[in-house]
Amino acid sequence: MQQKDDVYFMNLALEQAKEAASIGEVPVGAVIVCNEKIIARSFNMTERLNDATAHAEMQAFTAAMTAIGGKYLNQCTLYVTLEPCPMCCGAAFWTQIGRIVFGAKDERRIFGNVKELYHPKTVVKGGVMERECSQILKTFFKNKRNRNK
Amino acid sequence: MQQKDDVYFMNLALEQAKEAASIGEVPVGAVIVCNEKIIARSFNMTERLNDATAHAEMQAFTAAMTAIGGKYLNQCTLYVTLEPCPMCCGAAFWTQIGRIVFGAKDERRIFGNVKELYHPKTVVKGGVMERECSQILKTFFKNKRNRNK
Numbered sequence: 001m002q003q004k005d006d007v008y009f010m011n012l013a014l015e016q017a018k019e020a021a022s023i024g025e026v027p028v029g030a031v032i033v034c035n036e037k038i039i040a041r042s043f044n045m046t047e048r049l050n051d052a053t054a055h056a057e058m059q060a061f062t063a064a065m066t067a068i069g070g071k072y073l074n075q076c077t078l079y080v081t082l083e084p085c086p087m088c089c090g091a092a093f094w095t096q097i098g099r100i101v102f103g104a105k106d107e108r109r110i111f112g113n114v115k116e117l118y119h120p121k122t123v124v125k126g127g128v129m130e131r132e133c134s135q136i137l138k139t140f141f142k143n144k145r146n147r148n149k
Numbered sequence: 150m151q152q153k154d155d156v157y158f159m160n161l162a163l164e165q166a167k168e169a170a171s172i173g174e175v176p177v178g179a180v181i182v183c184n185e186k187i188i189a190r191s192f193n194m195t196e197r198l199n200d201a202t203a204h205a206e207m208q209a210f211t212a213a214m215t216a217i218g219g220k221y222l223n224q225c226t227l228y229v230t231l232e233p234c235p236m237c238c239g240a241a242f243w244t245q246i247g248r249i250v251f252g253a254k255d256e257r258r259i260f261g262n263v264k265e266l267y268h269p270k271t272v273v274k275g276g277v278m279e280r281e282c283s284q285i286l287k288t289f290f291k292n293k294r295n296r297n298k
Binding site for chain 1: 195196199200201202207210211214215218219220221234235236237238239240242243244245260261262265266268
C-alpha cells in the first residue's frame with residue numbers, strides 16, 4: 001500500500017492541474033485532505049467560469065466546507081501546485097485551515113506579500129514536487145506564447 | 150429624479166446589509182454599478198452558505214462577472230458598507246475593478262494590510278455614509294453579545 005504522504009497528495013493536486021491544462025486553463029490544481037481522506041479536488045477555472053476569482057484554492061475551500069458541513073478547516077491540509085495568491089491566502093485565513101502545502105513558488109507574483117496574510121495557526125510548507133508543479137506552468141505559458149506569435 | 154451619486158448607491162449597499170442582519174448574518178452589503186446601472190447586489194452569507202469565504206464582495210464580484218459576461222470589471226464601481234478584507238482586496242485585484250467605495254473602516258481588522266493589495270488602477274474611496282455603515286455592525290455585535298450573556 002502506498003504511503004499517503006505530502007508527495008502522494010501533491011501528485012493528486014498535479015493531476016488536477018493537468019486537467020486544467022487540458023481545457024486551456026492556467027494549470028493550477030488543489031486537493032484538500034482531512035484525516036488522509038480527500039474532501040475536495042479542484043483546478044483553476046477562471047476561463048470556463050468567466051470569473052477572475054475562480055482559483056483552484058477558492059473552489060477547493062468552498063467544496064471542502066460543503067463536504068464537512070462546517071466553516072472551519074483547521075483539521076485539514078490544502079495541497080496546491082502553486083503558492084497561493086493574496087486572495088487565496090486571505091480565504092485560507094478565514095477557513096483557519098490547519099496546513100498548506102504548495103509546490104511551485106509564485107515567481108510571477110504581481111501583487112502583495114502573502115506572508116502576513118496566513119492565519120497564525122496555519123502551518124505552511126512550500127517546494128513539494130516543485131519542479132513538476134513549476135514545469136507544467138512553464139510549458140503552458142510557453143505554448144500560449146507560441147500560439148500567439 | 151434622484152441623483153445617482155455615491156451616497157445613493159451606498160444606501161443600496163446598506164439595504165443589502167440590513168437584509169443580512171435580518172437573517173442573522175454579519176451585516177455587510179455590496180452593490181456593483183456599471184454606467185449607473187446596478188449589475189450585482191449581495192450581502193455576507195457566511196452562515197447561510199456555511200462558507201467562511203462568502204463575503205458580500207466575493208458574491209458581488211462573481212455575480213457582476215456573470216452579468217457582464219467578462220472577467221474584468223474595470224468599468225465598474227463596487228460599493229460596500231465595510232472596508233474590504235485582504236481576501237476581497239485580492240479578489241478585487243484580479244477583477245481589475247475600476248473603483249471601490251466603502252463605508253465603515255474595518256476597526257476589527259485582524260490580519261493583513263490591504264493597501265498594497267489593491268490593483269494600482271483601482272481608485273479607492275472610504276468613509277461614505279461611514280456612520281450608518283458602522284452603526285449597523287455595532288448594533289449587530291452588541292445584540293449578539295447580549296444574546297450570549
